[in-house]
Amino acid sequence: xxxxxxxxxxxxxxxxxxxxxxxxxxxxxxxxxxxxxxxxxxxxxxxxxxxxxxxxxxxxxxxxxxxxxxxxxxxxxxxxxxxxxxxxxxxxxxxxxxxxxxxxxxxxxxxxxxxxxxxxxxxxxxxxxxxxxxxxxxxxxxxxxxxxxxxxxxxxxxxxxxxxxxxxxxxxxxxxxxxxxxxxxxxxxxxxxxxxxxxxxxxxxxxxxxxxxxxxxxxxxxxxxxxxxxxxxxxxxxxxxxxxxxxxxxxxxxxxxxxxxxxxxxxxxxxxxxxxxxxxxxxxxxxxxxxxxxxxxxxxxxxxxxxxxxxxxxxxxxxxxxxxxxxxxxxxxxxxxxxxxxxxxxxxxxxxxxxxxxxxxxxxxxxxxxxxxxxxxxxxxxxxxxxxxxxxxxxxxxxxxxxxxxxxxxxxxxxxxxxxxxxxxxxxxxxxxxxxxxxxxxxxxxxxxxxxxxxxxxxxxxxxxxxxxxxxxxxxxxxxxxxxxxxxxxxxxxxxxxxxxxxxxxxxxxxxxxxxxxxxxxxxxxxxxxxxxxxxxxxxxxxxxxxxxxxxxxxxxxxxxxxxxxxxxxxxxxxxxxxxxxxxxxxxxxxxxxxxxxxxxxxxxxxxxxxxxxxxxxxxxxxxxxxxxxxxxxxxxxxxxxxxxxxxxxxxxxxxxxxxxxxxxxxxxxxxxxxxxxxxxxxxxxxxxxxxxxxxxxxxxxxxxxxxxxxxxxxxxxxxxxxxxxxxxxxxxxxxxxxxxxxxxxxxxxxxxxxxxxxxxxxxxxxxxxxxxxxxxxxxxxxxxxxxxxxxxxxxxxxxxxxxxxxxxxxxxxxxxxxxxxxxxxxxxxxxxxxxxxxxxxxxxxxxxxxxxxxxxxxxxxxxxxxxxxxxxxxxxxxxxxxxxxxxxxxxxxxxxxxxxxxxxxxxxxxxxxxxxxxxxxxxxxxxxxxxxxxxxxxxxxxxxxxxxxxxxxxxxxxxxxxxxxxxxxxx
Numbered sequence: 001x002x003x004x005x006x007x008x009x010x011x012x013x014x015x016x017x018x019x020x021x022x023x024x025x026x027x028x029x030x031x032x033x034x035x036x037x038x039x040x041x042x043x044x045x046x047x048x049x050x051x052x053x054x055x056x057x058x059x060x061x062x063x064x065x066x067x068x069x070x071x072x073x074x075x076x077x078x079x080x081x082x083x084x085x086x087x088x089x090x091x092x093x094x095x096x097x098x099x100x101x102x103x104x105x106x107x108x109x110x111x112x113x114x115x116x117x118x119x120x121x122x123x124x125x126x127x128x129x130x131x132x133x134x135x136x137x138x139x140x141x142x143x144x145x146x147x148x149x150x151x152x153x154x155x156x157x158x159x160x161x162x163x164x165x166x167x168x169x170x171x172x173x174x175x176x177x178x179x180x181x182x183x184x185x186x187x188x189x190x191x192x193x194x195x196x197x198x199x200x201x202x203x204x205x206x207x208x209x210x211x212x213x214x215x216x217x218x219x220x221x222x223x224x225x226x227x228x229x230x231x232x233x234x235x236x237x238x239x240x241x242x243x244x245x246x247x248x249x250x251x252x253x254x255x256x257x258x259x260x261x262x263x264x265x266x267x268x269x270x271x272x273x274x275x276x277x278x279x280x281x282x283x284x285x286x287x288x289x290x291x292x293x294x295x296x297x298x299x300x301x302x303x304x305x306x307x308x309x310x311x312x313x314x315x316x317x318x319x320x321x322x323x324x325x326x327x328x329x330x331x332x333x334x335x336x337x338x339x340x341x342x343x344x345x346x347x348x349x350x351x352x353x354x355x356x357x358x359x360x361x362x363x364x365x366x367x368x369x370x371x372x373x374x375x376x377x378x379x380x381x382x383x384x385x386x387x388x389x390x391x392x393x394x395x396x397x398x399x400x401x402x403x404x405x406x407x408x409x410x411x412x413x414x415x416x417x418x419x420x421x422x423x424x425x426x427x428x429x430x431x432x433x434x435x436x437x438x439x440x441x442x443x444x445x446x447x448x449x450x451x452x453x454x455x456x457x458x459x460x461x462x463x464x465x466x467x468x469x470x471x472x473x474x475x476x477x478x479x480x481x482x483x484x485x486x487x488x489x490x491x492x493x494x495x496x497x498x499x500x501x502x503x504x505x506x507x508x509x510x511x512x513x514x515x516x517x518x519x520x521x522x523x524x525x526x527x528x529x530x531x532x533x534x535x536x537x538x539x540x541x542x543x544x545x546x547x548x549x550x551x552x553x554x555x556x557x558x559x560x561x562x563x564x565x566x567x568x569x570x571x572x573x574x575x576x577x578x579x580x581x582x583x584x585x586x587x588x589x590x591x592x593x594x595x596x597x598x599x600x601x602x603x604x605x606x607x608x609x610x611x612x613x614x615x616x617x618x619x620x621x622x623x624x625x626x627x628x629x630x631x632x633x634x635x636x637x638x639x640x641x642x643x644x645x646x647x648x649x650x651x652x653x654x655x656x657x658x659x660x661x662x663x664x665x666x667x668x669x670x671x672x673x674x675x676x677x678x679x680x681x682x683x684x685x686x687x688x689x690x691x692x693x694x695x696x697x698x699x700x701x702x703x704x705x706x707x708x709x710x711x712x713x714x715x716x717x718x719x720x721x722x723x724x725x726x727x728x729x730x731x732x733x734x735x736x737x738x739x740x741x742x743x744x745x746x747x748x749x750x751x752x753x754x755x756x757x758x759x760x761x762x763x764x765x766x767x768x769x770x771x772x773x774x775x776x777x778x779x780x781x782x783x784x785x786x787x788x789x790x791x792x793x794x795x796x797x798x799x800x801x802x803x804x805x806x807x808x809x810x811x812x813x814x815x816x817x818x819x820x821x822x823x824x825x826x827x828x829x830x831x832x833x834x835x836x837x838x839x840x841x842x843x844x845x846x847x848x849x850x851x852x853x854x855x856x857x858x859x860x861x862x863x864x865x866x867x868x869x870x871x872x873x874x875x876x877x878x879x880x881x882x883x884x885x886x887x888x889x890x891x892x893x894x895x896x897x898x899x900x901x902x903x904x905x906x907x908x909x910x911x912x913x914x915x916x917x918x919x920x921x922x923x924x925x926x927x928x929x930x931x932x933x934x935x936x937x938x939x940x941x942x943x944x945x946x947x948x949x950x951x952x953x954x955x956x957x958x959x960x961x962x963x964x965x966x967x968x969x970x971x972x
Contacts, residue, residue, distance in 0.1 A: 007308045007322050007332070007641070165191045166201070166271045166280030167607035174617045174655055177289045180254045186607060188236065188271045188279065189245040196240040198274030201248040203231025205286060209263025212566060213594060213622045219266050220615065222283050227266045231257070259288045262295050262625055264618045284611055285618035289660060298624040299665040300656055301571070302419060303484075303553065303591070303637040304340045306333055306474075307426040310489045310731040313750035315435060315724070317458070319447045319743065323432060327470040332643045333429075334470060339649040341477040342418030347469050354468040358475075360438040415480045419653045422482045422667040424530060424553075426640070427512035428489030428731060430474075430519035437467035447746045456750070475521055482668045484553070485524035488512035490532050490640070491733045494687070495695040497539045501705070501733075507723075508730045509547045515727075525668060527551050527584070532735040534558055534591060534637075537687035545578035550586050553637060556593040557691075559682045568592065568623045569681040570632040572672055576685070587672045590682070591637035594619055599638040603648040613651045617659065624661035633670055694738055703748060704732045710755045716845040717762060719791040719816055725755055756852075761786035762794060764841050764856040765822070772831050772862040779858065780824045781841050785817035792817050794851065795844040798827050806830070806837040806860055814846075831862030 169186040176182055184203065190196045206227035210216055218224040232252040240246060250269075259265060265288055270281035289295050311323045326333045329347035338345040355361050435441065445457045487493065487508035496505040516524045529536075529544040534555030536544070544552065552575060559573050575586040598619055601612040623634060636652075638644075644652075656662050672678075711725040728751045737744035765782040785792050795814045800806045809828025817823055829839070839858040843851050 007311075007326055163189055163191050164280065164605070164607060165189050166269065166282055168269055168282050168284065168610050169607060170610055171284065171614055174613070175287050175289050175621070175659055175661075176254050176259075178254050178291050182250075182252050182254060182257070182286070184250040184269060185248065186269075186610075187245050187247050188240075190240040190242055190279075193242050195242065196273050196279070198235070198237075199240055199246070199271060199279065200233055200235040201250065201269065201271045202233035203250055203252070204268040204270065205229050205231055205257065206266040207258050207260065209260070209265050209288070210285075210622065213568070213619065216264070216285065216615070216618055216622065219285075220283050222281065227268060229258075254288070259286075259290070261290050262292050263288060264621050264625075282607070282611060284614045287617050287621040295661050296624045296627055297661050297663055298620070299631065299633040299663045300620065301589075301633060301635050301665045301667040301670060302421040302653075302656070303424050303635060303667060304336065304421045305424045305638055305640050305642055306336060306429065307424065307486070307490070307640040308333065308429045308432070309736040310428050310734050310747075311432040312435065312728070312731065313444075313747045314728050314754035317442045317444060317750055317754070318432075318436065318461075319444055319747060321443050321461070323436060324464050324466055327433060327464075328466045330646075334466075335644075335646055335649065336642070337470065337474060337477060339646060339653070340421055340423070341473075341480075342653065343477070345473050345477065347466075347473070349465050349469055354465070354472060355438075355463070358437070358468060358471055360434075360463075360468070419656045419664045420481060420666045421653075422484055423478050424484050424486070424637070424640075425478075425516065425520075425524065426486050426488075426490055427515035427519075427524075428727075428734070431488070431515040431727065433467045433471060434515075434519045436464045437471055439463050444750070448742055455753075456746070471519065474519075478520055479522060482666065483516070483520065483522070483524045484528035484530060484667075485512055485516050486530045486532070487730075488515060488727065489731045489734045490736065491730055492532065492696045492735045492738070493540045493543060494537050494692070495697075495701060496733060497543065498695070499698055499701045501701065501708075504708070504726075504730055504733055505543060507726050508733075511727050511730060528553060528667075531558075533691065535687060535691045536685075537692075538685070541575070541685065542578045545586065550584040552586070552588045553635070554588045554590050555596075556590055557688050558686060559588055559590050559684075560686055561682055562680070565681055567626045567628045568632070568634065569679065570630075571635040572633065572670065573682045574672070574678050585672055588685075589635050589667070589670060591635045592623075595634060595636045596638060599636065599642065599644070599652070603645040604643075609645050609648045609651065612648055613655065616652055617655055620655075620659065620662055633665055635667070696733065696735075696738060700737075700741075700744065701733070704729065707732065707748060707752045707755065710752065710759070713845065713849065713851060714755055714758050716847065716849070717792045717794055717851055719793050722790060724790070725751070725758075728754070758787065759852040760854070762792050762817075762843060762851060763854055764796075764843060766856050767858065770829070770839075770858060770860040772829060772860060775832075775862070776828065776830045778826050778828050779839075779860070780826050781856075781858070782822055782824050783815075783817065783843065784822040785819060787819055789819055791819055793846070795846065795848070796825055796841065797844055798839060798841045801838040801840065805833045805835060806839070806862065807832070808839070829860060831860075834862045836861045 166188050167186045168184065170184070172183045173180050186201075188199060188201055190199075204227050207229055210219070215224075232250045234248045234250050236246045236248065238246060248271075265286040267284050267286040268281060269284065271279040273279055308323065308326060311320070312318050325331050328334050329338070334347065338347075440460060440462055442458045443461050445459060447456060487505075488511040489508070491505065491508045493505050493508075496502070513523065513526070516522075526548045527550050529547075529549035529552045531540055531544070531552070531554070534553065535558050536552070536554070541552070554573075561569055569590075571589045571592070573588040573590055575588050577586060595616070598612065598616050601608070601615065603609045603612050620634075623632075656664050708729055711723075711729060714725065715723055732744065732748055732751060737747075762785050763783070765784055767780070767782065770777070770779045781796065781798065783794070783796065793814065793816045796812070798808055798811065800808055807830045809830060811827045812825055815823060815825070827839075831837075837860050839860055841856045841858060842854065845851055
């Protein structure tokens with residue numbers, strides 16, 4: 001079987017095209033492609049103003065030392081010149097300004113929040129900004145600040161085979177204080193075609209910390225200003241042949257670096273050859289705590305995703321075998337589960353029967369979905385009074401249980417060690433894993449290559465043991481933390497509501513709740529809403545609120561920060577009240593965009609993990625050091641397709657637990673501040689134009705609606721209010737198919753074929769031709785239900801092609817058939833005219849709609865004579881009987897008499913002539929003769945029969961004993 005991973009296909013395309021889970025990668029290194037201001041896949045990539053900056057850290061530099069705080073902001077693309085020289089410019093923080101949708105204000109002097117006390121030079125710089133006009137400050141900065149030029153030799157050599165010439169494997173500690181020693185280790189590799197001599201690895205850094213978060217992006221790209229304070233150096237004395245590598249190790253006590261107060265400092269690690277040419281460089285960060293016993297702190301709440309694109313078409317057909325690999329120990333979902341558990345997780349099956357342990361062989365019980373299905377979903381009438389009563393009763397029951405559960409979670413959290421995390425699950429993913437673990441299923445080999453309209457190549461696969469093990473561990477681990485869930489299969493709710501497909505949108509919530517409980521044994525916290533990509537419009541907001549959500553996990557683009565805000569606001573943000581039954585105040589929890597992007601950095605190649613961890617540590621240190629006052633919370637929410645290395649995932653949790661400026665917080669314990677304490681730092685709920693443009697199109701949803709019509713037809717013949725194909729329909733409407741037209745098309749074709757097969761399983765079995773030997777008759781029509789799990793209720797329609805020749809009598813038009821059963825319907829037929837006529841039979845639902853294209857034709861041949869012909873035949877038979885009966889009676893009497901006479905002679909009785917029987921016999925003989933007996937002799941003219949002479953041969957009428965023989969032909 002060809003291995004195919006639908007997850008890799010979908011997430012790979014989304015990362016390339018900038019869709020779901022496609023945050024651009026932030027790369028630390030000399031060849032890093034850019035910063036957060038130039039994101040891939042973002043139509044509204046921000047261009048920020050620039051500031052002139054120089055940080056000469058070499059104490060041997062002549063002239064007065066300048067501070068990077070003395071700067072002037074100019075518009076994006078502006079060029080500052082002096083004496084014909086183009087001076088180096090540097091972008092300042094404009095992220096939230098652009099996100100808020102306000103234009104960049106050119107030539108606007110701004111102040112960024114400075115961490116720590118100001119030295120005299122910094123105070124002088126700020127005083128200059130307060131009293132001096134913009135042109136004067138620009139001229140002064142241009143005249144006074146020298147810019148270290150990057151020589152041609154500082155350009156790293158291009159790798160010949162794609163290998164990294166310099167790899168940073170480890171930097172410790174995460175947070176440096178004045179008593180620590182900075183240690184850096186890694187490997188340098190000769191990626192050129194010639195041997196290298198006198199290679200050394202060295203450190204450059206700056207003694208001045210960054211002033212804002214965007215400066216981290218610019219420095220990591222390698223295109224910003226270059227720190228020039230020298231650090232430790234490790235010389236490699238061995239010759240490096242082409243392709244050879246050599247390890248290095250650098251260390252320096254913190255007090256020798258001359259760093260100031262708390263902050264994040266630039267750090268460059270570079271390798272140079274004997275000629276001073278840079279072989280490779282890595283730009284990273286040096287978070288420094290200093291001697292502060294109580295550094296600034298910020299709370300952080302983790303959202304840990306366990307999601308994947310839909311893996312199935314219909315319930316039994318998987319689109320590839322990639323999910324089995326994903327849930328294995330080193331697969332993406334297996335890795336996320338084991339790392340997030342922060343306790344030992346076993347992926348060994350063990351000796352226990354996992355099918356029995358997980359209850360995978362249990363009969364499915366009646367689901368809430370079936371009880372709550374709407375008329376639109378089932379295509380059947382639902383009595384309004386009964387439905388309303390059921391909903392009210394169920395709401396009261398669920399409400400009571402929910403209050404009890406929520407209260408228990410608040411007073412008795414289960415996790416006692418490690419970092420509290422909130423598991424974000426997709427019920428569709430859990431349902432796929434559960435189905436794969438439960439029983440045998442089909443796997444389509446490479447669905448991307450299936451031609452349209454053809455049956456794909458399938459393989460039958462046994463229940464997956466890796467999925468069973470994953471479910472076992474997931475049930476144990478996830479019960480310790482809060483679980484929040486998307487609607488089933490992460491449907492494109494905005495597109496569904498926009499195209500008036502509300503039934504599917506509402507069904508995704510009910511199916512999702514049922515799937516989570518079935519897979520995990522516990523419900524998700526329904527107070528939390530997870531819209532796709534963290535974006536929602538007003539209609540989606542209302543739908544979530546109607547489903548009971550009061551906490552909305554959103555992206556920054558959904559609630560953009562107000563313009564000219566240069567610090568990180570807290571995650572809590574107010575939302576307008578919407579329709580719903582909850583009295584709880586709605587609140588948004590905005591995931592920090594910068595943290596999300598850092599978590600999406602590559603960690604699958606050597607050295608990536610160490611640099612990504614340093615960036616995470618530096619970013620959180622910058623947020624904590626902004627000192628905006630009050631308690632703040634940041635939400636770390638990776639993309640749904642998050643695929644970190646084990647080392648990186650473990651590293652960010654360890655950093656959360658160890659860093660002095662981070663305090664882990666449970667997501668469900670974040671409460672909104674008092675109404676008077678809300679900070680007015682974000683705009684109103686926004687749904688960007690790019691999000692609307694990326695929605696599933698009306699054309700595609702129209703094709704899905706075609707499948708939905710067939711599903712409604714199938715549901716209309718079911719006895720129970722079931723909706724077995726609704727999960728498959730919702731999977732077709734997932735946001736994951738926005739950029740996967742081929743996979744979505746093949747998946748839709750598979751679902752439609754499955755629905756058609758289900759309708760075709762309720763059928764009429766054709767019989768033999770019918771022959772009527774009379775005017776009327778009865779024929780049987782055999783109807784079969786080949787469905788394995790559903791009873792059906794159908795209507796049989798039978799009609800004659802020529803009603804004047806052949807008519808149909810009354811029969812059972814509607815009936816129920818159990819799963820796998822057959823029933824025969826007897827239909828009366830009446831022929832008026834002999835000949836051949838065709839009877840048509842078909843099956844319909846209660847509304848009279850044909851359930852499939854099958855129309856059985858029953859040829860009927862009427863060959864009977866009719867009533868008059870039968871009457872004539874009967875009369876003729878009676879006449880014949882009346883004519884033959886007297887003669888038959890006489891012959892019977894004669895035979896009886898002769899038999900009696902013979903019996904007497906045999907007994908020695910009187911001669912035959914003397915007995916009355918003989919006389920009667922003679923009379924009968926004479927009578928026979930007179931009436932033309934069997935042997936009439938010739939007659940004389942007088943009418944007497946002449947007698948033969950005595951003694952003539954053959955005329956002896958006596959027996960040897962002297963008696964007279966009976967006449968010939970009689971007495972037999």
